[in-house]
Amino acid sequence: MSTTPLLQTTDLGLKIPGRCLLEELNWQIHAGEMWALIGRNGSGKTTLLHTLAGLRKPCCGHIELAQQQQLLKLELLSRKQIALRLALLQQHVSHSFEATVLQMVLSGRHPHLGLWQRETAADYQLARAALVAMDLADMEQRIVSSLSGGESRRLAFATMLVQETKLLLLDEPSNHLDLGHQVLIMEKLQELVFKQQHGALIAIHDLNLAARYCSHVLMLFGDGRYLAGPLDDVLSSARLSELYQHPIEQMIWDQGSYFSPGPTTPR
Amino acid sequence: MSRFQPITILSSLGVLCFLSLLVALKVGSVAVSWNDLWLIISAAENPWKDLVLQLRLPRALAAFATGGMLALAGCLMQVLLRNPLADPYIMGISGGAACAALSAMLLGLAASLIPVAAFIGAMASMLLVFALARGDGPWSSTRMLLSGVVLAAGWGALISLILALGPDNSLRGMLFWLMGDLSNASVPSVVWVAFPGLFLIAMLRARSLNILSLGEVTAAALGENTNRLSWLIYLLASILTAMAVAIAGSIGFVGLIIPHAMRLIIGSDHRLLLPAAVMAGASFLTLADTLARTVVNPLQLPVGIITALTGVPLFLYLLYRAKLQS
Incomplete structure (x- = not known):
């Protein structure tokens, strides 16, 4: 593709003590692409997301982030510049003091505001709209720690929406969500990516959500190997069985593929 | 969160600050009438002028500044360590100050040098934690907390040693210092520049x-550079605590309880919390010190006893009420 990617990695390597998770990742994400990031537990999905967000240093290679059609090395950008371009939805967010839902969602505006600036009416409008979109409209004044698992997940998603970045990195966004809300956030992501030309990389364990909503797949094997490409080229029962080291069966039906774990084969 | 508007709470606290100072000037071994007080403030001649302006005012202002600084430092430390039990003294700053101040008393240095010694001790302790916790670079609140708490325990042992070695006639002074005492306190003018400056940076x-x-x-x-921000907060809190301890010794509970009480009243947005805590801490300590020098008149109590005795039930009440509301 000739357009500038939103983010690009060159020979990126990830290590945790005693193990090499990923070697020589050469990967690009463009506007309008929705990537599923799949792999077993501990295969480096979160590590990769945090590395791409500049929260940890890669062991080798480098990451470049687009800034006005130009690619700039991530380590040359300030935290604030990065936060204006990419948002990270973490797996867990801790709250040490009691903030309200509205305060929490407004924290997404932090990188947009200067030292002396307060949130404007427009910021509040944006925050409230995100709460409405995430079905949290009547919870503005609730204390964050009193929310259920699924509600705080949607709150984190709303906070990410408010950050208004071109690139979205999501670590298991559908965790704790009921089926209706899983579809809600995946459809919201589709709207952002395909209609508004954002880019998203989504670590996800639910293959069927991935197959139904994503356009591309990045598979991490956890031993240095990876596989990246358009969804239909990458997702197959043979590959998935190898990835999860468990037989995965693929069923084709009129709306696409359905993946289901097969019975454990006796060794 | 409470039912009151933040602006109502902040302006009430402002009024409270003003009233607490007035009460501190009025009440004491000699009760000055409101009329006399007004005459003194409006710079008229009055028989009580010296008593109010030379004795009560410096002490009231010392309590006011110390309380404000401790409350602000407490807020900062609680965010820095993300631990609601954190207070300004948790990292051993008061311990370092106490060791230096008590050593100065042991050596028989002039009383005017004790605050200087305390400030130097506090800064030395801060730098020690800084060096120990820094390690290979990145900020780690766990390592920071552990180094600080262990260092504080070490200072505690040294304080006991000094108390054991000290001559009997200096023990009372040392104990008063350790409990926090404002009887001879005054605020050096540098604090009146540094405190508002540090508050402004925090805001x-x-x-x-x-x-x-x-x-x-x-x-x-x-988008935060958390490393830089954490060290900035640590530096701010340490300098504030060092100044407070140098003025008044280690007054307990203000830095722990005021930030929590204000969180319960005004919420956890620091843009409101910081000014609220400063004003509440300042007026609380001013009133507590007024009580300390009047309650068993003509004896004077160390103000630390009053802050603990009034602060604990006050805080437990607020906590109980917050639980009922939620």
Whole structure:
């Protein structure tokens, strides 16, 4: 593709003590692409997301982030510049003091505001709209720690929406969500990516959500190997069985593929 | 969160500050009438002028500044360590100050040098924690907390040693210092510049404090340079605590209880919390010190006893009420 990617990695390597998770990742994400990031537990999905967000240093290679059609090395950008371009939805967010839902969602505006600036009416409008979109409209004044698992997940998603970045990195966004809300956030992501030309990389364990909503797949094997490409080229029962080291069966039906774990084969 | 508007709470606290200072000037071994007090404030001649302006005013202002600084330092430390049990003394700053101040008393240095010794001790302790916790670079609140707490325990042992070695006639002075005492306190003019300056810096980063209390990773993902911010907060809190301890010894509970009480009343947005805590801490300590020098008149109690005896039930009441509301 000739357009500038939103983010690009060159020979990126990830290590945790005693193990090499990923070697020589050469990967690009463009506007309008929705990537599923799949792999077993501990295969480096979160590590990769945090590395791409500049929260940890890669062991080798480098990451470049687009800034006005130009690619700039991530380590040359300030935290604030990065936060204006990419948002990270973490797996867990801790709250040490009691903030309200509205305060929490407004924290997404932090990188947009200067030292002396307060949130404007427009910021509040944006925050409230995100709460409405995430079905949290009547919870503005609730204390964050009193929310259920699924509600705080949607709150984190709303906070990410408010950050208004071109690139979205999501670590298991559908965790704790009921089926209706899983579809809600995946459809919201589709709207952002395909209609508004954002880019998203989504670590996800639910293959069927991935197959139904994503356009591309990045598979991490956890031993240095990876596989990246358009969804239909990458997702197959043979590959998935190898990835999860468990037989995965693929069923084709009129709306696409359905993946289901097969019975454990006796060794 | 309470039912009151933040602006109502902040302006009530402002009024409280003013009233607490007035009460501190009026009440004492000799009760000055409101009329006399008004004459003195409006610079007229009055028989009580010296008593009010030379004796009560410096002490009231010392309590006011110390309380404000301790409350602010407490807020900062609680965010920095993301631990509600954190107070300004948790990292051993008061211990370092106490060791230096008690040593100065042991050596028989002039009383005017004790605050200087305390300030130097506090800064030395701060630098020691800084060096120990820094390690290979990145900020770690766990390592920081552990180094600080262990160092504080070490200072505690040294304080016991000094008390054991000290001559009997200096023990009373040492114990008063350790409990926090304002009887001979005054505020050097540098504090009146430094305190507002540090408060202003803290206010500039108040939104960042909100973000940091969500955790380091979240704060970094939202565009904060958490390393730099953490060291800045540590530096601010340490200098504030060192100044407070140098003025008044280690007064307990103000730095722990006032920030929590204000969180319960005004919420956890630091743009409101910081000014609220400063005003509440300042008026609380001013009133507590007024009580300390009047309650068993003509004896004077160390103000630390009053802050503990009034602060604990007050805080437990607020906590109980907050639980009922939620």
